[in-house]
Amino acid sequence: MIAETPHPPYYAVIFTSLRTDGELGYTNMSNKMVSLAKQQKGFLGIESAREELGITVSYWDSLTSIKNWKMHMEHTEARNKGREIWYSNFKVRICKVERDYQFDT
DSSP, X not given: OOOOOOSSOEEEEEEXXXXXXXXXXXXXXXXXXXXXXXXXXXXXXXXXXXXXXXXXXXXXXXXXXXXXXXXXXXXXXXHHHIIIIIEEEEEEEEEEEXXXXXXXX
C-alpha cells in the first residue's frame, strides 16, 4: 500500500537492509515496530518491501519526530537485536521531501 502523506515538506527515513538466515522472531518484531511507530507523534506513514533486499520508508513531520522515534526504548531494543541477529547489513538515509506527485487509476 502506498502511504498517504501530506503536502511537502516532510521527511522520509529510508531503511535498506539485508537479512541473515532464519526467522528468529523477525516478523513479530517488525510488525510490533510498525504498530508502535504509528502511535508516535509526527508519524505520517510507512511503505515496505522485502525480497533479498528490504526497503522500508517511513514518513515523519520533522527531524525531531524522527529523533524521538530513534530514541524510543522499544525501538532501540529492536535495533540492537537487528544488529545482533537479523541483519547482515543495513543503511539508514534521512531525506527531506520537497515535492511529490502521484498517479491513480
